[in-house]
Amino acid sequence: MNNFATGSSQDSMNTIIQPLLTDLYQITMAYAYWKSEKVKDFAVFDLFFRRNPFCGEFTIFAGLDDCLHFLERFHFSDSDIEYLRTILPDTIEKEFFTYLKNLTANDITLYALPEGSVVFPRTPLMRIEGPLIVAQLLETTLLNLINFASLMATNAARYKIAAGDVMCVEFGLRRAQGPDGALSASKYSYIGGFEGTSNVLAGKLYNIPVKGTHAHSFVTSFHDTSLLSNKYLAPKSGDKPIDILELAMKYRADVAKILKVVLTEVNDGELAAFVAFAASFPNGFIALVDTYDVKKSGLINFCAVALAINDVGYKSIGIRIDSGDLAYLSKVARGYFTDIGKIYNIPWFEKLLIMASNDINEETILSLNEQEHKIDCFAIGTHLVTCQRQPALGCVYKLVEVNGQARMKLSQDVGKVIIPGKKDLYRLYSKSGDALIDLMQNSDESPPAENKKVLCRHPFEESKRAFVIPSKVEAMLKIYWKDGKVQQNLPNLKTVRETVKESLKSIRSDIKRNLNPTPYKVSVSDSLYTFLHTLWLENAPIGELS
Ligand SMILES: Nc1ncnc2c1ncn2[C@@H]1O[C@H](COP(=O)(O)OP(=O)(O)OP(=O)(O)O)[C@@H](O)[C@H]1O
Ligand SMILES: O=P(O)(O)OC[C@H]1O[C@H](OP(=O)(O)OP(=O)(O)O)[C@H](O)[C@@H]1O
Ligand SMILES: O=C(O)c1cccnc1
Numbered sequence: 024m025n026n027f028a029t030g031s032s033q034d035s036m037n038t039i040i041q042p043l044l045t046d047l048y049q050i051t052m053a054y055a056y057w058k059s060e061k062v063k064d065f066a067v068f069d070l071f072f073r074r075n076p077f078c079g080e081f082t083i084f085a086g087l088d089d090c091l092h093f094l095e096r097f098h099f100s101d102s103d104i105e106y107l108r109t110i111l112p113d114t115i116e117k118e119f120f121t122y123l124k125n126l127t128a129n130d131i132t133l134y135a136l137p138e139g140s141v142v143f144p145r146t147p148l149m150r151i152e153g154p155l156i157v158a159q160l161l162e163t164t165l166l167n168l169i170n171f172a173s174l175m176a177t178n179a180a181r182y183k184i185a186a187g188d189v190m191c192v193e194f195g196l197r198r199a200q201g202p203d204g205a206l207s208a209s210k211y212s213y214i215g216g217f218e219g220t221s222n223v224l225a226g227k228l229y230n231i232p233v234k235g236t237h238a239h240s241f242v243t244s245f246h247d248t249s250l251l252s253n254k255y256l257a258p259k260s261g262d263k264p265i266d267i268l269e270l271a272m273k274y275r276a277d278v279a280k281i282l283k284v285v286l287t288e289v290n291d292g293e294l295a296a297f298v299a300f301a302a303s304f305p306n307g308f309i310a311l312v313d314t315y316d317v318k319k320s321g322l323i324n325f326c327a328v329a330l331a332i333n334d335v336g337y338k339s340i341g342i343r344i345d346s347g348d349l350a351y352l353s354k355v356a357r358g359y360f361t362d363i364g365k366i367y368n369i370p371w372f373e374k375l376l377i378m379a380s381n382d383i384n385e386e387t388i389l390s391l392n393e394q395e396h397k398i399d400c401f402a403i404g405t406h407l408v409t410c411q412r413q414p415a416l417g418c419v420y421k422l423v424e425v426n427g428q429a430r431m432k433l434s435q436d437v438g439k440v441i442i443p444g445k446k447d448l449y450r451l452y453s454k455s456g457d458a459l460i461d462l463m464q465n466s467d468e469s470p471p472a473e474n475k476k477v478l479c480r481h482p483f484e485e486s487k488r489a490f491v492i493p494s495k496v497e498a499m500l501k502i503y504w505k506d507g508k509v510q511q512n513l514p515n516l517k518t519v520r521e522t523v524k525e526s527l528k529s530i531r532s533d534i535k536r537n538l539n540p541t542p543y544k545v546s547v548s549d550s551l552y553t554f555l556h557t558l559w560l561e562n563a564p565i566g567e568l569s
């Protein structure tokens with residue numbers, strides 16, 4: 024049965040998300056565990072990251088749906104086993120392959136935060152419990168599925184925060200990290216808040232709205248107006264087609280005069296291209312106006328064609344600007360549209376869509392905002408989909424308990440010390456509804472209660488502690504996989520997108536700001552603090568100086 028509502032069961036990427044999509048060392052460890060009679064050992068792993076990406080103070084958790092698909096199908100096929108035989112040493116006992124062949128994820132229990140939640144460093148995003156060997160074999164694939172998805176969703180959410188009410192669409196397919204990188208980028212930028220993608224396959228697979236304009240090549244392929252055949256358009260009323268090139272030329276002469284542009288500087292090939300596009304898509308006319316000169320040619324030709332097709336009942340969509348000073352040119356365009364709209368008494372003209380593209384990133388958007396741009400839609404490719412500012416999120420997968428005994432890996436770097444044991448995660452909210460602090464506790468502690476004082480401690484700095492009286496307590500880790508089955512009704516992508524929005528709303532704006540954001544507080548209970556530090560001292564040998 025397919026429990027998944029996202030449509031990703033048709034996803035071609037599913038074929039590569041399989042047990043062999045892992046590092047060799049997981050398989051060699053599995054053999055060594057097996058040889059060491061650890062088949063019945065029971066482990067708990069935490070999946071978490073240590074630092075927020077993009078110099079920010081928040082991260083969006085994404086990729087859970089793909090992880091659950093992976094667990095559902097976790098199984099080494101005959102050909103997988105055959106291949107493993109060829110790469111592992113001859114000394115491997117053949118019973119190990121029989122053991123591998125029979126493995127499933129049915130004995131694994133997976134706890135996770137809802138996909139789309141805002142998350143913070145050091146807290147478990149997932150807790151994986153089950154047979155040590157199986158839980159270990161899942162490491163690389165789960166990390167691969169969570170790391171890029173969460174990075175991408177966070178990148179997109181940051182761009183959306185910068186863009187505010189301005190629409191954002193993803194145009195990155197051509198420059199993404201291969202076909203699967205591109206599909207993931209489209210999917211997770213939609214979750215992060217983008218309104219659409221140019222990627223048609225992503226549209227089909229994930230039901231994301233697809234959007235687009237046309238390329239410079241379309242404009243430059245038309246040399247002049249003389250040989251244009253695609254220039255007739257049937258009026259919306261159903262009358263017989265009229266020559267919209269002729270009509271556009273008449274309007275162009277008037278528009279050039281109104282906007283004080285020399286008619287000889289307006290490019291004829293560009294006009295022919297716009298007429299051809301409008302004749303092909305009269306209800307979806309959008310024009311790329313920067314091939315020659317935005318002010319002196321592109322906008323004049325666009326207005327002329329938009330006025331011509333308006334005469335026969337069609338409302339144009341707008342323009343895209345792909346070079347030059349995007350703030351300045353957007354203001355020029357809005358000014359032209361306002362003037363023309365008034366003179367011809369067409370109220371919607373002033374509101375024509377202005378789309379901007381060309382190497383846009385978060386900083387560009389913030390700078391354009393300061394310049395009071397008049398852009399309605401940012402079309403963003405390279406920086407978004409490649410996460411150029413930070414190309415990887417550092418999620419790790421660490422053993423925190425074996426056979427009921429807490430484990431911790433020490434590090435010279437305090438930030439890298441692992442918080443041991445099986446833990447739960449709670450988000451405590453203030454009266455105003457803001458998330459105040461995240462609290463980790465040992466799983467056997469009773470959960471914090473609403474309106475009851477709880478001591479929250481910094482995991483490593485003794486003096487940093489606070490009493491919190493939460494107005495609301497949210498248990499963040501929910502059970503998603505147990506007994507070989509998905510345990511929750513999984514949301515579709517649109518719903519996950521809403522979770523991102525809602526979750527971000529609950530975080531104070533100073534935590535989300537671009538420049539010097541305030542860190543969100545992540546804490547441990549008093550009991551977990553004591554446990555962690557006692558175990559730390561037990562594990563850290565006392566050095567000798569001589
Ligand atoms: N008003 C603006 N404020 C800040 N950044 C801007 C503004 N307008 C454009 N940009 C950014 O500046 C960069 C301009 O790129 P570039 O210098 O390559 O110019 P271009 O317009 O593409 O020129 P060309 O067409 O000659 O390649 C792009 O990254 C674009 O997003
Ligand atoms: O700049 P990005 O954020 O990566 O956004 C996507 C870019 O890809 C296209 O350019 P390209 O030169 O490939 O084709 P075009 O002729 O359609 O502009 C588009 O015009 C954008 O400039
Ligand atoms: O539709 C567009 O305008 C588009 C799509 C992808 C890349 N650049 C532009």
Ligand SMILES: [Mg+2]
Nearest residue numbers: 345346380381
């Ligand atoms: Mg371009």
